[in-house]
Amino acid sequence: MTARDVPVVHALEQDLFPADAWPLEMFSAELAQPVCWYWVAELDGRIVGYAGLMCIRPVGDVQTIAVLPEHEGRGIGSALLRTLHGQARELGATEVLLEVRADNPRAQRLYRRFGYEHIHTRPRYYRDGTDALIMRLDLTAAEPPSTPDPGTPGPSTPDPTHPTEDDR
Numbered sequence: 001m002t003a004r005d006v007p008v009v010h011a012l013e014q015d016l017f018p019a020d021a022w023p024l025e026m027f028s029a030e031l032a033q034p035v036c037w038y039w040v041a042e043l044d045g046r047i048v049g050y051a052g053l054m055c056i057r058p059v060g061d062v063q064t065i066a067v068l069p070e071h072e073g074r075g076i077g078s079a080l081l082r083t084l085h086g087q088a089r090e091l092g093a094t095e096v097l098l099e100v101r102a103d104n105p106r107a108q109r110l111y112r113r114f115g116y117e118h119i120h121t122r123p124r125y126y127r128d129g130t131d132a133l134i135m136r137l138d139l140t141a142a143e144p145p146s147t148p149d150p151g152t153p154g155p156s157t158p159d160p161t162h163p164t165e166d167d168r
Contacts, residue, residue, distance in 0.1 A: 060088030
């Protein structure tokens with residue numbers, strides 16, 4: 001993700017997470033952090049997903065991950081998650097944490113398929129009162145799935161672009 005992607009990603013964030021959308025300035029601030037990495041997934045030149053990682057060794061933290069509903073089930077979320085895990089490993093992380101809404105079973109299934117375990121619940125974490133499940137992946141033991149979900153046409157590869165100094 002580059003600074004040029006932020007307005008589009010922010011608009012997607014508002015559509016996908018209306019109650020909990022990050023402010024525009026937060027995306028820009030995140031891109032400027034030396035411990036944060038963000039990617040977009042593009043199809044036909046259009047951003048259809050995005051994901052972010054904060055990594056302070058030995059822990060990586062999935063800051064955000066989202067795919068447009070009309071592109072779900074095509075392996076885009078899996079590709080983004082593999083990208084985050086690869087970056088975390090490269091940076092020396094031994095585990096990755098994330099929060100997921102308790103009312104989002106689709107995302108929970110994705111994370112479990114990758115080896116995440118539910119380790120804690122934060123009651124009423126989200127603005128609408130929904131609980132957050134905290135999930136943990138042990139990168140030293142995890143083997144990422146190499147095949148897409150059954151019945152999907154195959155993974156899409158996100159654009160693994162980390163912002164350069166000029167883009168920050």
